[in-house]
Amino acid sequence: MNIPAVKVENLVKRYRELVALDHFNLQIEDGEIFGLLGPNGSGKTTTINCILSLLTYDKGSIEVFGKEMHPDSYDLKRQIGVVLQNVAVFDELTVCENIDYFCGLYIRDKAKRKQYVNEAIDFVELGDFRKFYPKKLSGGLLRRLNIACGIAHKPKLIFLDEPTVAVDPQSRNKILEGIQELNRQGATIIYTSHYMEEVEQLCTRIAIMDKGKNLAIGTKEELKQLIKKKEIVSIEILSIPEEDLTAIRELPHVYEVRFQNHQLQVLLNGGKHNLIRILNYLQSKELSFGRVYSEMPTLNDVFLEITGKELRD
Amino acid sequence: MFIHSFRYSLLQFFRNKTQVFWNLFFPIALATMFHFAFAGLSADEKFDPIPTAVVLKHDSAASASHESPPESDYSLYQNSFRETIDALNEPGDDRLFDAVYTTEEEALSLLEKKEIIGILYEDDPVRLSISAEMTNMKLEQSILNTFVEEYCMYFETIADIASDNPERLPAVIESLSKDVGYIRETSYSDGSMDEMLTYFFNLIAMTCLYAFMGGLQAALQSQANLSALGTRKGISPVPKLLSACGSLLSALVFHFSALCLLLLYLIFALKINFGSEGGFIFFTALIGCIAGISFGFFIGSLGKMNENIKYSLLMAFSMFCSFFSGLMVGNMRILVDQVCPWFNHINPAALITDSFYALSICQSHTRYFENILVLFILSALCCFGGVMMVRRKKYDAL
Numbered sequence: 001m002n003i004p005a006v007k008v009e010n011l012v013k014r015y016r017e018l019v020a021l022d023h024f025n026l027q028i029e030d031g032e033i034f035g036l037l038g039p040n041g042s043g044k045t046t047t048i049n050c051i052l053s054l055l056t057y058d059k060g061s062i063e064v065f066g067k068e069m070h071p072d073s074y075d076l077k078r079q080i081g082v083v084l085q086n087v088a089v090f091d092e093l094t095v096c097e098n099i100d101y102f103c104g105l106y107i108r109d110k111a112k113r114k115q116y117v118n119e120a121i122d123f124v125e126l127g128d129f130r131k132f133y134p135k136k137l138s139g140g141l142l143r144r145l146n147i148a149c150g151i152a153h154k155p156k157l158i159f160l161d162e163p164t165v166a167v168d169p170q171s172r173n174k175i176l177e178g179i180q181e182l183n184r185q186g187a188t189i190i191y192t193s194h195y196m197e198e199v200e201q202l203c204t205r206i207a208i209m210d211k212g213k214n215l216a217i218g219t220k221e222e223l224k225q226l227i228k229k230k231e232i233v234s235i236e237i238l239s240i241p242e243e244d245l246t247a248i249r250e251l252p253h254v255y256e257v258r259f260q261n262h263q264l265q266v267l268l269n270g271g272k273h274n275l276i277r278i279l280n281y282l283q284s285k286e287l288s289f290g291r292v293y294s295e296m297p298t299l300n301d302v303f304l305e306i307t308g309k310e311l312r313d
Numbered sequence: 314m315f316i317h318s319f320r321y322s323l324l325q326f327f328r329n330k331t332q333v334f335w336n337l338f339f340p341i342a343l344a345t346m347f348h349f350a351f352a353g354l355s356a357d358e359k360f361d362p363i364p365t366a367v368v369l370k371h372d373s374a375a376s377a378s379h380e381s382p383p384e385s386d387y388s389l390y391q392n393s394f395r396e397t398i399d400a401l402n403e404p405g406d407d408r409l410f411d412a413v414y415t416t417e418e419e420a421l422s423l424l425e426k427k428e429i430i431g432i433l434y435e436d437d438p439v440r441l442s443i444s445a446e447m448t449n450m451k452l453e454q455s456i457l458n459t460f461v462e463e464y465c466m467y468f469e470t471i472a473d474i475a476s477d478n479p480e481r482l483p484a485v486i487e488s489l490s491k492d493v494g495y496i497r498e499t500s501y502s503d504g505s506m507d508e509m510l511t512y513f514f515n516l517i518a519m520t521c522l523y524a525f526m527g528g529l530q531a532a533l534q535s536q537a538n539l540s541a542l543g544t545r546k547g548i549s550p551v552p553k554l555l556s557a558c559g560s561l562l563s564a565l566v567f568h569f570s571a572l573c574l575l576l577l578y579l580i581f582a583l584k585i586n587f588g589s590e591g592g593f594i595f596f597t598a599l600i601g602c603i604a605g606i607s608f609g610f611f612i613g614s615l616g617k618m619n620e621n622i623k624y625s626l627l628m629a630f631s632m633f634c635s636f637f638s639g640l641m642v643g644n645m646r647i648l649v650d651q652v653c654p655w656f657n658h659i660n661p662a663a664l665i666t667d668s669f670y671a672l673s674i675c676q677s678h679t680r681y682f683e684n685i686l687v688l689f690i691l692s693a694l695c696c697f698g699g700v701m702m703v704r705r706k707k708y709d710a711l
Contacts, residue, residue, distance in 0.1 A: 071706035074550035088541035
């Protein structure tokens, strides 16, 4: 049996009256890219900080690679890399020196470290900026430096806490490709982000948490099965009588029909050939229509349905 | 790992423009300003002896050649007058008169040629003659006038005692004669006793306290709940104390180097005479640096206050201590000693300044080592407090 990379059981963390983690459970398998999703204040960063043994917790247990995690678990820490949400680099050190400094906290051998630093610089494509100070770097380059500092020592377990915040699309794409490459090289990745499309593109499994609880966990396909909405059919149409809307609502698997701004939206909860069935109905009623779309639910739909649509802090 | 942390931390300090400015360029600029300001003051205060002619009562060739006049009833008094003039005519820093014994005619001639400021007549009582035309010599004329008035007062005192208690006259004259002598300050370390030197002592003390910046940085970068860098270090496999020690040592090397440069600048460029206790001067700077770093480390580790608030607190603390040790007002330390003496024994700036002062004036090093011991204890307490906070392994909140 494979030892999970991270195993969290019944974790409870309180900030005075506020319960940040409420009997939280999580198991991340070795070699996964695991997405941790949740609204602001849902407990994602608290979970990561507890796993990293930075925060105290009231109850529960945390294991990393099968061993209990403590602040003094230096052997375990040596296998962990963290890319923090806030860029954490020294302004007075160059790109190369910054990476060398953080890599040096893990790797003692100078020759090996030099090789790792060069590989990290190549990995984030900062070769032309080796001698640059962080203040001279753009936001995207700075994020890439932040990543290089966190992964230069070739960790087996990498935590990426919203690494693409405030990054341009080109840099974001480069970062995402880099994360997939790290995973191909054997690293287990725990990824938190607010960008659903990123998580959908990257992660093999996803957990959605809110109010300190794990609401859902699985592959994106599994998560999409958890929600009612399975397909959305959108049709451009000039006008449609109310009785036709009622009739469409009666079609199989249709659970909601909306008509607004010449746009007919039919929400379906499953089934096959739904689009053909709807179009056949419209043709039978000689209703002319324009463009037609059929969309599967996105992770965003899953997220909103599970966590609710009310605004968060 | 320690050397790795130390090396990069040191690199950070030397490249940090704010640190270099406050710890090196600012004290050097202030020292240069002090130097030129005090040089101007010294020049203003420099006093040239007053050219004066003295006409003795026995206006003869013997008098003019400054031979001892014959004994008379007033011989003791006459001797006293001449001794007083001679004492004030002696070459040295405290010389008051550039006196010449001469005849009345010659003295008047010199006054007319404006070669002298005034003529002192050994009459009963002593008289002064000055030229009304020499309006630009009012200060010198005033000094001569004051001298004559005081001497006449002494004369009357002597006359009274001579009539009432003649047997005590020699003793009184001897006592009054001693008053014209100056108490000479003597340094046991070849150091300058220039009062302005204390401003430079205070400047060094202030620079020592500015080392708080190094301690503050070491504390902030060691604590996961205080900075993102602290978080990154906290999740690394390096014990926090080891990393913090590397940063603290590099802070000490940086700040002590800056202080050494300042001291060398003071000694060689500004020619400030710190005396022959050079080794102790540098040792004091080292201990002062340790104290500054310790305060920064302690406050830096304390609570979750914002970095800017902690920096402002420590800067205010440094200036507060420096003010009460006399950086802005020279005799402040003496005033504090009169009003609140215990404060000088715990004020690190006052302790550093007093250590330098003790090196300059005291033959024994007892007072010096007392100050150093107190500084060491304060530093040890702050370091202990800082270490106790930094060694925390987990946090309740980040």
